[in-house]
Amino acid sequence: MAKVITAYIGPGRYERRFLISLLIAFLVWGQMCGGAGSSTADSPAVNKVKPQSSFGLPANWMAAWSDPPMECRPMQIVHGIPPAQATPAAMKKLKELGLGGIVCNVNFDKYLLTQKHWDTLIHAVEACREVGLIVWIYDEDGYPSGAAGGLVLKHNPKFEAIALTYDKSRREPFALRPAYEHTHASNNFYAARRYPNLIDDEAVQCFIEKTHKAYWRRLKRHFGKTIQSLFTDEPSLMAVNIGPLPENVRKNVRVVDRLDENVKPLPSVPWVHDLPEQYSRRYGQDILAVRRSLFVGTDQTDRQVRQRFWTLISDLVAERYFGQLQEWAQTHGVASSGHTLWEETPLHHVPLEGNALKVLGRMDIPGLDLLNSDPEAVIYSGWLTAGLPASAALLNGRRKVMTEVSDFSQRMAGIGNVSLADMQAVAAWQAALGVTEFTLYYNRRERSVGDYRAYCDFVGRVNAILREARPAPKVLLYYPIYDLWAEYIPVAEKLTLQSQSKRMQQIQKSFLELGRQMVKRQISFAVVDHELLAGAEVRDAGLLIGPQRFTALVLPSGVDLPKPAAEKLERFQAAGGRVIKAKPSLSGNDFDALAGVYENGALSVQSDRIIVGRFVRDDRDILLVVNIAAKPYTGAVSVTKAAKCLVAEPAGGRLEQAKVDEAGKIVVSMPPRGSVLLIGPRKTLKTSASR
Template structure:
């Protein structure tokens, strides 16, 4: 149960405090497990407005950037609100600016507008102001209270928040808050430097103490001259500035907010818990927190919220992210606020009917969270149309599963890097969410592809940060961090880390470990962009060609004398990760049936090997499961709490109901067998074109568009088409899709992915991501991102795993899962884009191809 003092006269009414204390003590007597919620609604930090009372200087602040490109001629730029920090122009060469060669345009600013006659050539014109962060942010757009928010970069506002909030609870309940509460819960705090709706300028976090802290920590000045590198690519010098800026921001948020709360809670006998804003997208983590992973490490009871109970859309990966931080820090408690909010909440004017989730869907939702490391679920469900009997079944199921899996530690051979530093060097702020951070979005796409493919392949893993890589010790061919032992490290889009982490990875491979790089190879350290030493590490791990450009198109592998293996999969082939792993390390849990809906996790607790196996499907499943276990085995049924079977082999015949599960316990386990690949041992991806079809085009009301054959990019058997659009109105939701329709449904059941080949013209700055939609005949629309930005010029071939398609928010489907045997349409295009009037958006696409992975058994 989550509780807090009354929101009425919040924290300031003796009468309300008396009522709260009485209720808490009665709840404790009744045996309730309680969490202490630390805010009047959300986001946490305001204390219902008390924190900023008499201290307006503590409000969240930011740098606001208006910028445009010019090819010469008149330039007009409306300045953002606030105090002018910089007005300048930079020549653009090879898509980079030189921050040392700024043309100062301060004298060209009049009445809130910059006007300038640009010389011939390509120019980036920019105006930066400093102002409060409120309009367009989460403070302005949340559903609870639209009030100013505190600045997390400063220590003073959080200290005040703790004093009036946590101090109030300690004053009325005593200094041992752990006597009553499992943990505290802080909710959706952020730097506010991300816009939830389209704005005419871009934000960066700022505070009066930031320049001082930056100089103290990084050794040089954070002055106006270097700020443009945070917004526009400025070569290797710019990458270093971005790294240092976001590192400093991450340190300050971690120390000044999370650290202060953690310290207070430890002094008062209670775990510090909570969840962060927008946990799903790791690009957004940068402007919201600087270093998300550093922040969640400071939570003693890390938590998430899960707002959907449509099971295929349940974000298991954020549960695994938060639980991974708990594993690294040795924290036993990981919580989720779980609900059917997305199925029930409808904003004003939204006529969609509310969707009633079933008992099975709630069970499936909780299964996904539990298998990803959640072991305490706080329900915010409506429980519409469920009987008391059903409610009892759900609660007993969740209670048994969480109890059986809490404690001990995760057992997983694989660790996946959370690529913080690589995101820092690629991130640029956006006018809406993170839509203009195309290079960072590519890293996120690789990260998500790695996680999703491992999840679907019954390969459990731990998310780790570069700190864990640097701190871990190498024991033979295993990387050891506390009780965690990894035999394979996956690097999604990672080209930047501290040198100590790269050196430890090299040592790991020298002693027989495995490193798999997706889409990028080691290039930069914390101080050098690029680093000659890091490039030597890349060569040592991946071989000569693997140490070259990250845009290399061929897979690369290298095996040393100790069996240490480096594998590089270029952008677009990250979907081969599970197949590559099968050639390197046998699975901890083997499922006989291909493309099984089973998902698994393994924990070691109470001197037993505990496996949790779920059916992540709305259909029943029957088959054999083999465990890398020895000794006596037991199967426990979460529905009854009973042990139902005992045997002495490692294999079990299993039948699971829709969204069912089983718990297995063994007396011991053995590490899955390690294999060694040889030259030519990497799998192949075989492509075939879909049946020929002439596309049609659909677009929004404020889009004028033409569709024509693209002769220049067409090849024999692979025709291409060009869609050229102009937006006729700015700041409205626009879309455009090419549609390949098939009167006789396509059967893609043997396919692993779709291959989409596209071209984007030079100079296009549209930040939207390319989307792919599959329409199920007689069912719904299923959508996936292609991992391709419409701001990235030239040709790209991207691969979209079929397992990544999710039911679109506007669509309905009986079971919410794509049936690959009944694909009626393939649509490729862009949507949800709030561009500028007269903006041109153009791309070309070839006839899609189907990809099938073929193992190479040499």
């Protein structure tokens, strides 16, 4: 996490996951209290807005704006539903808060094994069906996902995650051992519990058998109807030290599997029984003969071994874990969703999942984890946290993107619950980057019914316009995972950027700074890796990836593209595409050139606290303009045919014709944390034959 003075960013990843553990416990306890919010009065019906005119918008847009449907609204995460909550009357109270659904699971007590808890969950899902709430299923006892609460390894201990370790002090430096001590499996805040191997296809099949099929057997008539998605939480390969727990915290963490204090931390990489066979088949090389290069060495041969190894690992985890979950979900009429671990830094993507963009691409609804409700987090690490799943969705031809969002960073730092305006601004900037599905850890019982409903209505109105729209970035930022594979050297101690090569540090710092600067300069972009780039189609002066056409690509400092991607980039550049190389960042002129690829979205009064998202729907250009600052913003926004545009304010539901200044720009005046949607006219008129 970036350290800044001007904005509260919140505690580190360990502390943040501790917050989640506390949150899960609090929610389980809180369900016993009943009620929807802090008000003791009956909750009134969800607010509807009735604009004076449709201003030429389609009837379905207007209906959704006036009264957002369930699929546009946020979902509350409600672990451990007690019998009192599993009734239509109790679920109706959630609906009256403005929620569109819940994310839930069978009770964690004797997880997956107690019929009483299954009966309660069945009643809860049926109650949701009766009142019209959507249900997502959370797939684990706490986190990280993949263990089925320990049932996978109870079924077969050989399914445990393993690591190849390197100890240069020994005559035989290489050894295989369980990936438990000194890993996230034993250093998370939910439970110290041995963990299955995500690249062992049989282990993942066992996880599906114990978890997904258990839900299917009891709730299959609701799959694809009330139950719409499955949520997997922070699965990873485990073969990396991400730091020990503080002792004052560790003593309070449940220990399921005893830790061996004699196991010393060692550099390690993930392993699976058939990895040598897979590596040999793919590369015609014996990985055991060159395995030293996974841990040491800086010549080209060493780098090639590392790139080959991590390419294979990323493919295996994408196919064997995320792919199997996606295929099972699709076969059973639901979507796969969830998020990965430590999204904020590309360095950690290497040992945790190989390639974050690739594995997120194997989710129907890729997602993120945002425990920080300071709206300004987007210009520090938030842009990448949201940008990766949003890019994975866009570049694979999908639209939906999930966020798990709360303000627990602020609560645990003593700041307390964030304001309604902050909640709305955080939702708005995520929507501007492409997020559509909002799953909430916000504590509804410590907020007024009115505020919570206002937040849910806000999200619903934003989605009423944008959920069916297509994000429209024209700029690509290269995700340098291929270079990081070559540079990554496992270490025994906690993994930090400082433990890595100067080139690794340069590349990551350049990549992160480029993303921050483009967000602060209102330059919409997607993140692309070498594989997607190599598979792109060059047409005219554009790069086509899926349904999206890009006209510019930014390369972080120090990257070296593999041959297929480099050749595609040369063709793109020869066709008139714009390629900009950072040294290590970009000049103001470079950023101005990137901003110039957009006809819409330039500000008359510059501000690095304005976030702009660009979308297209039914041949209309749409901008979402978000003021993340704690002070008002007044200025104008350049938009084609500004006089024919509409201004929609999701906070209150106001819809009006745009006011245009003398320069032909739309005048906007936003309060602190405010946001507006600018909706353009249809570019082409439908004929009677096409209606």
